[in-house]
Amino acid sequence: MFWGYKPPWYKRGPASNARLDTVLKSSPFWKPLLTRRILVPAEGWYEWTGEKGAKQPWFIQAKDGAPILMAGIAGWYPDAEMDAARGFAIVTEDAAGGMVDIHDRRPISLAPDDALAWVDPETPVEDALELLSTSRPGSAFVWHQVTPAMGNSRYQLADASEPI
Template identity: 65%
Template sequence: MCGRVSQDSQSDYFSYIGWQNPFDYARSPNRPPGTHPLVLHRISDGAQHADTLHWGYLPPWPGYKRGPASNARLDTVLGKSPFWRPLLGRRIIMPCDGWYEWTGPKGDRQPWYISPKDGAPLLMAGIAAWEPGKEADERHGFAIITDAAAGGLVDLHDRRPMCLTLEDAYHWMDPTLEVDYALDLLTTARPESAFQWWEVTRKVGNSRYQGEDATKPIA
């Protein structure tokens, strides 16, 4: 699962991916779904764009009673389920420093912070209902694609976000790339061995907590 991320180093994202005209947005070491994180995309005209879009997608289906979906399971995306099929042509990247998971029983949950060992930004693959001219609301939101976790990450959570290499992220955002070829990129996401993780302050359990120690290891 990917239910909380750190987006706290805006200048690094743009220089890392080679994006032009850095986009000013509010940094956050503890950003949850339902907010408007920075995303990179080439939707519509193929040019390089940065926007703050709604994290979470609420489909326009009559009678749909569940809340907005912030994650899209890889198996359902690859199966082109009717829930996600309309979004597959609008592919985005959510850059971030890392994400959080929790372990332990209800009422005594310990947060962990997961980040890349090489210190480079993470490029999480996502799909969006948004397009130019639409409101950045839940009806036009986005979801991060997740897959089953493996290796040591499985001890933290049984799912993990699909984090692409820099080259694959470029291809993922290419609007001219056919959907089937784009989905093939999801089979080569960065492996569990590329990440490190540690326990962090329980204050991050409150999504409003924005302290400088949010991602720091606790003693």
């Protein structure tokens, strides 16, 4: 799937993140996607701190080592083209606790049972939106600095998430 969503009428570039406050307001941008809920599984994600030219990447992962199940919404449907109009976005919320020192936003990470309900087409939109308030707390995550080489998207070595 294309990471980013851009409806045909939207004049700017694709949005890769859907802010929770905007999603909850039934924004015309996101409302059509609320019945196309997805999960984005990950071992963790990266954020950067510092000034331009000297950014320090950080790897954030679940403290318990379990996969992170990020809530997402998508314009995709079976047999659709893989383009921005049928792409997806990860739903994000304000960061809290010590994580806010790394970045002011974070993906909504759901516990396995909530994640299953999130993607269940039988879950009404209103109930699905309530699940977004059950995101795993910031205390469920740990983070550490990783090699600054991660600032280059071509960097694909095995040490990409190892602490420095």
